[in-house]
Structures are given as structure tokens and as C-alpha cells.
Amino acid sequence: MALAVDLGWGVVPFAGLLGAVAMYCGLQRGGERGSDEQRRLENGLTRMAASGVFTLPAGAAKDAAEPLARIEAVAAELRRLREVAEGVHGVEALFGAGLRLEWISPSIERLTGRLPAECLAAGDFVDFLVHDSDRRYCQRAMQKVLESGQGEDFEMRFLHEQGKVCWVACRWRPLHLEDGSVAGLRLSAEDIQGRKEAEYKLLETVAQLRRAQALSENYLMRSNDERLRLSALLNVIRLGTLFMDRDHRVLYYNRAMLDIWRLSPGENLIGLRDVVLESKVVGLLESPEAYFDHIRQIVARQEVSAPFEIHLKDGRVLTEVSAVVEDSGHGRRGIGRVWIYEDVTEQRSIARKLVAMAERDPLTNLYNRRRFHEELERLLADAERRHVKVGLLAIDLDGFKPINDAFGHQAGDEVLVTLAREVGGIIRRNELFFRLGGDEFGVLVPDADEDDLIELAHRIVEGIGALRFVFGGRPAGLTASLGIAFYPDHACDGEALIAAADEAMYRSKREGRNRWSVAAAVQGESARMSIQAPGPAPDASPVLQVGESREPPTGEQ
Numbered sequence: 001m002a003l004a005v006d007l008g009w010g011v012v013p014f015a016g017l018l019g020a021v022a023m024y025c026g027l028q029r030g031g032e033r034g035s036d037e038q039r040r041l042e043n044g045l046t047r048m049a050a051s052g053v054f055t056l057p058a059g060a061a062k063d064a065a066e067p068l069a070r071i072e073a074v075a076a077e078l079r080r081l082r083e084v085a086e087g088v089h090g091v092e093a094l095f096g097a098g099l100r101l102e103w104i105s106p107s108i109e110r111l112t113g114r115l116p117a118e119c120l121a122a123g124d125f126v127d128f129l130v131h132d133s134d135r136r137y138c139q140r141a142m143q144k145v146l147e148s149g150q151g152e153d154f155e156m157r158f159l160h161e162q163g164k165v166c167w168v169a170c171r172w173r174p175l176h177l178e179d180g181s182v183a184g185l186r187l188s189a190e191d192i193q194g195r196k197e198a199e200y201k202l203l204e205t206v207a208q209l210r211r212a213q214a215l216s217e218n219y220l221m222r223s224n225d226e227r228l229r230l231s232a233l234l235n236v237i238r239l240g241t242l243f244m245d246r247d248h249r250v251l252y253y254n255r256a257m258l259d260i261w262r263l264s265p266g267e268n269l270i271g272l273r274d275v276v277l278e279s280k281v282v283g284l285l286e287s288p289e290a291y292f293d294h295i296r297q298i299v300a301r302q303e304v305s306a307p308f309e310i311h312l313k314d315g316r317v318l319t320e321v322s323a324v325v326e327d328s329g330h331g332r333r334g335i336g337r338v339w340i341y342e343d344v345t346e347q348r349s350i351a352r353k354l355v356a357m358a359e360r361d362p363l364t365n366l367y368n369r370r371r372f373h374e375e376l377e378r379l380l381a382d383a384e385r386r387h388v389k390v391g392l393l394a395i396d397l398d399g400f401k402p403i404n405d406a407f408g409h410q411a412g413d414e415v416l417v418t419l420a421r422e423v424g425g426i427i428r429r430n431e432l433f434f435r436l437g438g439d440e441f442g443v444l445v446p447d448a449d450e451d452d453l454i455e456l457a458h459r460i461v462e463g464i465g466a467l468r469f470v471f472g473g474r475p476a477g478l479t480a481s482l483g484i485a486f487y488p489d490h491a492c493d494g495e496a497l498i499a500a501a502d503e504a505m506y507r508s509k510r511e512g513r514n515r516w517s518v519a520a521a522v523q524g525e526s527a528r529m530s531i532q533a534p535g536p537a538p539d540a541s542p543v544l545q546v547g548e549s550r551e552p553p554t555g556e557q
């Protein structure tokens with residue numbers, strides 16, 4: 001059914017009316033309102049009325065001027081309507097019942113580059129103007145409006161003749177006949193390209209924000225994983241770790257930290273100020289004041305601190321190192337400070353044992369020959385600097401081999417141990433006693449005085465000679481031969497001093513054992529060159545002093 005218009009005095013097919021009005025207007029424009037033409041028009045209108053195209057008011061047929069005036073009024077009204085329709089910003093279009101485009105506003109050109117005439121000439125409006133992706137939906141929606149008589153609103157894309165796309169918001173409305181049936185559709189399409197672009201931009205921005213959020217969530221998750229890994233690591237290592245913030249409050253600590261400082265495992269240190277922390281450990285420290293002074297010095301500096309030893313009352317030894325935690329901007333103040341504590345008690349003990357093993361004789365626990373040489377060099381350097389003497393006593397047992405041979409090696413060991421203890425009891429605290437190997441011993445005496453050393457040698461000879469042993473029910477004893485030498489009197493260096501003392505000791509052996517001898521004074525000044533020793537000038541001739549124990553011990557020799 002064709003689209004029709006109600007003019008108030010009859011329903012007129014739209015196209016027919018437009019034709020009639022155009023014809024009328026054309027006549028007007030041409031100024032040819034001759035009576036023939038007017039008559040033709042009046043006849044035409046009368047025929048149209050007679051054929052039911054529209055209904056003339058009663059009496060109109062008698063007065064042909066009446067419908068003409070009405071047509072003029074309608075034409076004027078239509079011109080105004082056309083002006084309005086052609087001037088609309090959006091697109092307006094009318095479709096017949098076959099969904100064929102019957103009229104479209106010129107504004108379609110602005111959106112699609114297509115002229116209304118092109119659109120009307122195109123067979124199918126949807127195929128011609130609607131974007132591929134929206135065609136089926138559009139066709140279905142048009143059909144639905146036609147069938148249901150209910151309007152549909154949706155957005156779709158027009159295709160511009162140059163291929164670009166233009167989004168429009170469509171309002172599809174049915175056109176009803178008087179009897180209520182649907183005679184066609186009306187489309188009102190509004191250009192929403194700007195809004196769509198804004199929406200796309202917004203969506204893109206939202207997508208970017210989502211990506212950024214996902215990225216930051218990913219970073220957060222990874223940094224959280226890192227934190228957990230670090231925390232797990234810090235909790236398994238034996239180093240006590242403490243992070244303080246720049247306001248001197250506890251930020252983080254690990255289990256070892258609580259362990260080392262004997263704090264209960266459930267203790268919560270987070271947020272505690274340094275002074276509170278100090279109050280918790282003060283009872284453990286051997287020298288709290290010294291330690292807290294040290295902390296204040298460290299905190300005042302920026303560089304990594306040197307390892308510091310902390311001695312605790314329970315005998316443990318801790319080492320501490322601290323460093324500023326730099327901030328990412330490498331600011332001078334940093335974001336806080338890390339403190340690392342290590343309980344080195346066991347290491348220190350092992351080190352002590354290793355040192356002892358390296359420098360002590362395992363049988364007698366006396367210093368060994370290695371330590372003897374170290375101490376000798378040290379004492380000689382000191383004597384050189386302070387212009388004092390160093391005395392060396394070389395001790396060699398007499399008749400030790402026969403004890404081994406007669407009573408066994410274990411008996412010999414017992415003799416050595418007993419002897420070490422006895423002689424250790426005779427020497428003074430500043431005198432150093434060594435087992436130099438086998439049955440050889442040595443005593444180094446700093447700031448030595450000749451008379452004192454001779455007195456010491458005498459007491460040692462007597463002390464050893466007085467030792468009494470019983471092995472397998474049989475008594476045993478032994479004596480010792482001693483040699484005494486002084487630096488710089490008898491030697492200008494360590495080796496020479498040893499040689500001089502040995503020489504004196506062998507002299508004691510030769511002279512009958514169980515005695516002491518003082519080394520012969522060296523000829524000339526060579527041994528004294530480096531020292532201006534106080535006292536009388538030495539005699540140029542070799543001097544030998546020999547001492548003997550008054551009571552030679554008994555025993556199997």
C-alpha cells in the first residue's frame with residue numbers, strides 16, 4: 001500500500017499529492033493559470049476525489065475554487081514542511097510498506113556523500129547505505145517494526161561513498177494508516193560519529209588503564225613474590241638481620257635476629273625505636289656503654305661499617321656490620337639502615353683451637369718451636385727498640401732415652417708432661433716456656449737480667465733434678481743441662497742467640513750434666529753494634545759461667 005497523507009479533507013496518497021502539488025506549483029511558477037489548465041487541474045482533482053484519492057468537502061465540487069484554495073494551502077504547507085525536512089540536521093527518511101525508500105532528507109549527503117536521488121535510485125536502501133556488518137541487523141529490525149508496529153532504536157553505521165564509516169543513532173517508527181495498519185516506516189538517524197569516537201577513545205583509555213593496572217598488579221605480585229623469597233631467605237640464614245627506617249624504628253627483622261639476641265620467638269619488634277631495642281639487649285652485653293657509643297658513631301656515618309666484635313656476658317662473641325640502605329634517588333640519607341649480626345663464638349673457638357694446634361705441643365701443651373721463633377723475633381725487635389736484653393735458656397734432658405727404653409714411651413711422655421708442669425710453675429708470667437722438640441725445651445725471658453736468669457736456670461736445674469717418678473714399681477729420675485745466652489751480649493740475631501744458648505747447653509753436658517752454663521761473650525763489638533746497653537763494657541775474653549745442681553738426682557742413666 002502507498003504512503004498516504006491526511007490533509008484534513010481527505011486521505012491523499014503521498015506520491016499522488018506531491019505530483020499534484022508539483023504540477024500546481026509548476027503552473028504557478030510558469031504563471032500559466034489559464035482557464036484550460038485550471039480546468040484540467042480542477043477536473044483532475046475532481047477525478048481524484050471521485051476515485052477516492054481524497055474526499056472533497058461537501059459542496060466543493062460545485063465550487064472548483066474551493067479545492068484549489070485548499071491545494072494552494074496544502075502546497076504552501078508542504079513547501080514549509082519540505083523546507084523543514086530538508087533543513088533537518090539529522091537524516092529523515094520514509095519507507096513504504098515494501099521497505100522501499102520513498103523519501104530521504106538531503107542531509108544524507110553530509111553523512112554519506114550520497115545525494116537523496118542516488119539513494120532513491122538505489123534498489124535497496126540498506127545495501128546501498130548501511131555498513132556490511134550492520135545490514136542484517138538493520139533489515140531484521142526494519143521488518144520487526146513493520147510487523148509489530150513497535151518502534152526500534154539502535155545504533156548502526158552508514159557507509160560513506162569514500163569508504164569511511166559514520167555512526168548514527170536510528171529511531172525506526174511505524175507509519176500508520178487511519179485504520180491503524182502499518183503503511184511504512186520512518187527513520188530518524190542522528191549523527192553520533194563524534195560521540196562514538198569519544199567512546200572509542202574512552203574505551204581505548206579504559207583499556208590502557210586496565211593494561212596499566214594489570215601491569216602494576218603484575219609488578220606488585222612479582223615484588224610481593226620477591227619480598228616473600230627474600231623473607232624466606234633471611235629466615236633460613238644464620239645472620240641476624242635488622243632493618244631500621246630513617247626514624248630509627250624497626251622495619252624488619254628475621255628469626256636469627258631474635259635468636260642471636262636471646263629474644264623470645266614470639267617477640268614483635270616492628271615499630272620499636274632503637275632505644276627500646278637497646279634496652280632489650282643491654283643485659284646481655286659485657287660493655288653496654290662501649291657498644292652503644294659504637295652504635296652512635298656508626299649511625300653518624302654513611303659508609304658501610306667495619307665488622308665490630310660484641311662480647312656477651314654468656315661468653316658468646318657476635319660480629320656486627322651496618323650499612324645505609326640507599327633510596328632509589330641515591331639520596332644521602334637513604335631509606336634506613338641494615339644491621340647484620342653473626343654469632344661467631346664457634347668460629348672463634350675453632351680458630352683458637354687451630355691456632356693452638358699450630359703453635360702448641362699437643363703432649364705438654366707448651367708453645368712449640370714455631371711459636372718459639374715468632375716470639376723470639378718479636379722479643380728481639382722489642383729489645384732493639386727499648387735497648388733491653390733478651391735471655392734464652394736452652395734446656396736438654398739428661399738420660400731421657402734410658403727412661404723411654406726402660407719403662408716405655410708412655411713413661412717418657414709422663415716425664416715430659418710432669419716436667420713441663422713443674423718448670424711452668426717455676427718461670428714467671430712474662431717468661432715464655434717452649435717445647436722445642438724431643439727432650440729439648442727453651443725459656444725466653446724479656447727484659448732479661450743476667451743474675452735473675454742465672455737464678456732461674458739454677459732453680460730449673462734443681463727442680464728437674466728433684467722430680468721423682470715410679471714406673472712399674474721402680475723409681476726413676478733425670479736431670480737437665482742448661483745453656484744461657486743473652487741478646488745482644490752473645491748474639492746479634494735470633495739464630496745466633498739459639499746457637500749461643502745451645503753451645504752453652506752442650507758445654508753443660510760436656511762438663512758433667514745437671515748444670516747450667518752461660519754462653520761465652522763474643523769477641524769485639526759486633527753483637528752490640530745495634531744497642532747501647534747500659535752497664536760495664538764486656539770483657540774481651542770469652543767468659544764461661546757454669547752452675548751445678550747440688551744434689552744430682554738418682555735414677556737409671
Ligand SMILES: Nc1nc2c(ncn2[C@@H]2O[C@H](COP(=O)(O)OP(=O)(O)OP(=O)(O)O)[C@@H](O)[C@H]2O)c(=O)[nH]1
Pocket residue numbers: 363396397398399400401402404408409410411412413416437438439
Ligand atoms: N716418650 C717420648 N720420647 C720422646 C719424645 N720425643 C722424643 N723422644 C725420645 O727422646 C729421646 C731423646 O734422645 P736423647 O736426647 O739422645 O736422649 P738422652 O738420653 O736425654 O740423651 P742425652 O741428651 O745425651 O742425655 C729419644 O729416644 C726420642 O725417641 C716424646 O714425645 N715422647
